[in-house]
């Protein structure tokens with residue numbers, strides 16, 4: 001067996017059974033692995049219409065063929081399930097070291113199905129797999145859970161994946177955390193694990209992933225490392241400043257979402273920038289498995305220290321809430337990690353609540369905590385805690401901004417696509433990125449096709465960010481390549497330096513068969529269509545491929561993107577066309593046939 | 599001269615005629631990330647009329663090849679872009695994230 005280790009570990013929590021099944025390598029290759037293979041298996045095994053928090057939902061925790069190999073950043077795992085936040089397919093991706101450890105223990109995939117009667121955790125030590133009582137862990141935050149499990153497991157090298165109180169409380173913004181600070185953050189995957197009464201999976205493996213052609217792999221890895229080191233973004237920008245370096249660039253472009261997307265310019269951007277973070281709060285870098293980029297940060301503010309914050313946490317807790325206090329953002333980030341919350345949805349939900357408060361929908365008397373006013377640092381900290389524990393008004397916030405705004409009859413104040421909060425870029429000034437948001441298979445998301453790269457950063461080539469020309473095709477290609485990178489087990493950030501041909505080379509060495517750049521893109525197209533088909537069966541329609549009304553109708557009020565709205569209605573039909581979908585956004589029979597998805 | 603007016607300029611650029619008379623233009627320069635090391639964060643600087651970004655880079659000793667993103671008034675521009683009085687020039691080394 002090469003690249004894959006060949007075994008699916010299936011745990012039925014209702015029946016209390018543990019089974020090992022052989023991995024069908026031919027099918028695996030068709031979808032590469034990770035996000036692709038997980039989406040295929042989920043589509044095969046569950047009815048897309050089920051309730052995401054019912055025992056009928058399943059969780060596929062998958063690795064890619066390059067996870068655990070010598071490939072740079074080959075440490076990713078993915079969680080594929082039906083999302084309680086969006087009702088779509090969810091595939092959340094995380095780094096750290098948990099994925100490689102799972103493969104070293106002998107498993108490509110862990111499947112959780114059914115529902116345990118009482119809280120349990122899963123212990124995996126090579127072929128010794130046990131379902132254990134977790135009554136003593138229930139209610140614990142992430143650090144305490146991790147410490148307790150490492151102690152119980154008796155091996156400090158074991159890797160712990162767990163949910164925090166938010167996942168136990170079934171909050172649709174709950175994340176799955178691993179090694180304390182790494183998160184499979186989005187789409188509420190933590191709530192699905194919580195709904196199964198599973199608190200954690202501890203894993204330790206003594207094996208090693210074998211690949212087909214060691215010599216070839218050595219040469220390709222050397223080449224990839226060279227490209228990563230020589231590339232300005234992966235060799236210099238990300239290592240020095242982490243992702244937060246984007247705060248200033250995005251603000252300078254006038255697309256930094258501010259006060260719940262009311263504007264794209266934040267006067268105090270400097271105070272929450274990557275430059276400020278590096279100068280005043282950075283303790284050390286915190287890289288994932290075999291990563292030469294090391295974008296991860298470890299920071300300290302007063303008594304709180306830990307991993308992060310990422311750019312995506314800084315904008316939503318910062319400019320989006322009108323906050324210019326970096327310390328408060330670091331603390332809110334730390335609390336998200338402890339309670340197991342997706343920082344984007346958590347921060348953006350507080351921002352939405354602040355606007356609802358400003359506009360008088362949320363009444364002061366409803367709010368059992370700090371006032372939800374723009375710039376209130378105490379509010380972002382306290383409300384994060386209360387969302388984490390689902391306490392008082394925090395329980396309402398913990399449902400995410402869509403359900404919150406909808407409960408006041410004004411869902412348009414929720415800056416979401418398919419009920420998932422948009423990330424850190426206002427699409428009114430980045431037209432291609434906006435079509436990508438609207439068509440992302442897991443709702444509002446930047447890591448399904450990062451058109452910021454050509455439209456703002458000028459990589460791999462410079463595109464005019466306001467132009468519509470060619471953008472649907474760019475969106476499709478970026479979405480397809482991203483799907484394949486996610487499926488492979490590598491980090492998406494390598495794509496600043498590597499192209500489809502490089503991923504093809506690494507996969508060929510791992511599999512021992514010729515793989516071309518075209519194969520990589522076709523596999524991505526297949527994965528994208530597979531996810532789309534799942535969503536259509538789950539009841540989503542063309543009407544869900546949209547953006548918040550504000551971004552389509554209210555021109556950007558000021559700054560370098562002033563006067564622009566997003567022109568989705570012009571872009572969407574062309575996007576469907578380049579995708580090979582009909583006018584309703586349904587993959588045509590011909591397209592399905594071409595991709596082998598009949 | 600008229601070139602400036604065809605761009606995506608801000609209204610400040612209409613003080614152009616006055617600038618032409620002045621012989622000099624004032625540009626607001628914003629540096630980011632490592633460009634700030636041993637330089638400055640922001641500064642107003644004067645340049646002769648018709649100066650391009652290239653002249654600014656020479657003056658503040660940033661090698662052209664180190665510039666990954668060059669924005670004038672928030673819009674991406676090339677190094678040979680001609681600056682106008684009142685322009686804001688933002689310069690970044692290679693940076694990115696997600």
Ligand code: SF4
Pocket residue numbers: 073095096286287288289291292293294295296491492493494
């Ligand atoms: S680039 Fe950052 S997120 Fe990606 S593997 Fe490296 S440290 Fe982890």
